[in-house]
Amino acid sequence: MNHHPSNEVLLKHASGLLTDSLGLIVACHIDMCDSCCDSYKRYEALAAELVVESAGEQVSPELFDRMMASLGQHREAQAEPTVVPGLPKPLWRLVPQGLDGLEWKGMFKSVQTFDVETGDPRYVGRFYKILAGSKLPQHSHRGNEITLVLKGSFSDEMGRYNQGDFIVANETTEHQPIAGMEEDCICFAVLDAPIRFSGLQGLILNPFMAK
Amino acid sequence: MGILYGKGLITLVLPMDPNLNELMTRIANDRDRQAFSQLFNNIAPKLKAFLRKGGLSSENAEEIIQEALFTVWDRAAQFNSSKASATTWIYTIARNKKIDWLRKQGRQPMTSSELWPDLPDESAEIDPDSDLNLATVRKLLDNLTIEQRQVVYKTFFEAKSQSEIALDLDVPLGTVKSRLRLAMKKFENFMSVN
Ligand SMILES: [Zn+2]
Ligand SMILES: [Zn+2]
Numbered sequence: 001m002n003h004h005p006s007n008e009v010l011l012k013h014a015s016g017l018l019t020d021s022l023g024l025i026v027a028c029h030i031d032m033c034d035s036c037c038d039s040y041k042r043y044e045a046l047a048a049e050l051v052v053e054s055a056g057e058q059v060s061p062e063l064f065d066r067m068m069a070s071l072g073q074h075r076e077a078q079a080e081p082t083v084v085p086g087l088p089k090p091l092w093r094l095v096p097q098g099l100d101g102l103e104w105k106g107m108f109k110s111v112q113t114f115d116v117e118t119g120d121p122r123y124v125g126r127f128y129k130i131l132a133g134s135k136l137p138q139h140s141h142r143g144n145e146i147t148l149v150l151k152g153s154f155s156d157e158m159g160r161y162n163q164g165d166f167i168v169a170n171e172t173t174e175h176q177p178i179a180g181m182e183e184d185c186i187c188f189a190v191l192d193a194p195i196r197f198s199g200l201q202g203l204i205l206n207p208f209m210a211k
Numbered sequence: 212m213g214i215l216y217g218k219g220l221i222t223l224v225l226p227m228d229p230n231l232n233e234l235m236t237r238i239a240n241d242r243d244r245q246a247f248s249q250l251f252n253n254i255a256p257k258l259k260a261f262l263r264k265g266g267l268s269s270e271n272a273e274e275i276i277q278e279a280l281f282t283v284w285d286r287a288a289q290f291n292s293s294k295a296s297a298t299t300w301i302y303t304i305a306r307n308k309k310i311d312w313l314r315k316q317g318r319q320p321m322t323s324s325e326l327w328p329d330l331p332d333e334s335a336e337i338d339p340d341s342d343l344n345l346a347t348v349r350k351l352l353d354n355l356t357i358e359q360r361q362v363v364y365k366t367f368f369e370a371k372s373q374s375e376i377a378l379d380l381d382v383p384l385g386t387v388k389s390r391l392r393l394a395m396k397k398f399e400n401f402m403s404v405n
Binding site: 015 | 252
């Protein structure tokens with residue numbers, strides 16, 4: 001693994017600021033990456049320290065009385081999500097069918113997608129499957145797209161990405177990903193705008209989005 | 212020592228009770244209500260400030276504190292001081308309760324168990340002198356200037372943009388950017404050394 005979320009992103013996640021699909025995909029990476037998991041735990045400790053060293057705000061006396069009066073009488077249900085092999089924990093609830101159960105869609109067999117319903121109005125959650133050795137059309141991005149490699153590998157003009165790698169693309173990214181030969185590449189991505197294909201292939205693939 | 216992150220105002224407040232871990236042990240082993248009330252007095256105001264800075268009303272903040280501290284009481288036996296400090300453990304419970312509360316209100320989509328699943332436990336236990344220890348995190352924070360800490364706090368707990376922070380602190384935007392950059396640089400160095 002060579003591509004990780006920035007320290008700023010890890011601290012934001014520890015502070016509870018990434019509560020949407022961005023947090024979801026960061027959590028998936030942390031679940032797969034020992035080194036970010038370690039850093040992340042330190043950032044949690046750091047966040048906690050920042051909280052306790054800030055000036056507190058007075059709580060109402062009733063809160064204390066109420067709590068002491070019913071201490072231990074309150075039971076919360078701790079539902080454990082069902083394990084879904086092959087997927088990072090944060091995706092277990094959203095994708096209980098697992099990777100093998102996804103209904104892939106797409107005009108071409110070489111590149112297929114599956115959109116997952118996350119309930120997030122700002123970002124689409126999308127799985128990609130690129131057949132071993134296949135190429136995606138050259139394209140640019142209209143917004144931000146974060147991709148996490150779940151299986152296999154792919155490469156583009158900027159480098160090679162393996163299982164667990166966390167890749168950020170934005171408006172300035174124009175590239176042509178190619179899946180590794182060893183096996184089909186499966187990625188999970190969150191994106192805030194549709195991608196735009198360029199060139200002739202782009203016109204055919206995506207007439208509505210042509211410039 | 213504590214710092215009030217107001218507009219350029221720096222006030223020292225009483226140091227944290229250093230025995231939060233000990234209180235947790237008494238709560239876990241003896242179901243000690245006295246220890247719980249001490250813990251409450253110590254941590255509830257801090258949690259309230261954290262939740263209020265994140266934009267919640269006083270009433271909602273107290274509702275979340277109540278849920279979080281009930282959970283602290285109920286799950287005290289799961290607290291493991293060799294894995295995390297009590298401060299961190301309680302903070303993460305409160306943060307997660309806040310997210311689940313916001314989700315119930317339809318204000319954000321994910322559950323806390325998705326955003327922060329229990330992390331793999333095979334990571335080595337931390338000895339009291341190691342890097343997850345309070346003292347080491349304190350050292351890291353002490354390594355920041357007060358100005359850098361203010362910017363870090365406002366960025367990560369008040370979720371403010373750099374231009375909002377510049378207005379708050381009455382300094383140029385470039386100053387905010389460079390303070391945050393320097394602070395993050397120090398964190399990064401700390402992470403790669405340890
Ligand atoms: Zn990583
Ligand atoms: Zn792309």
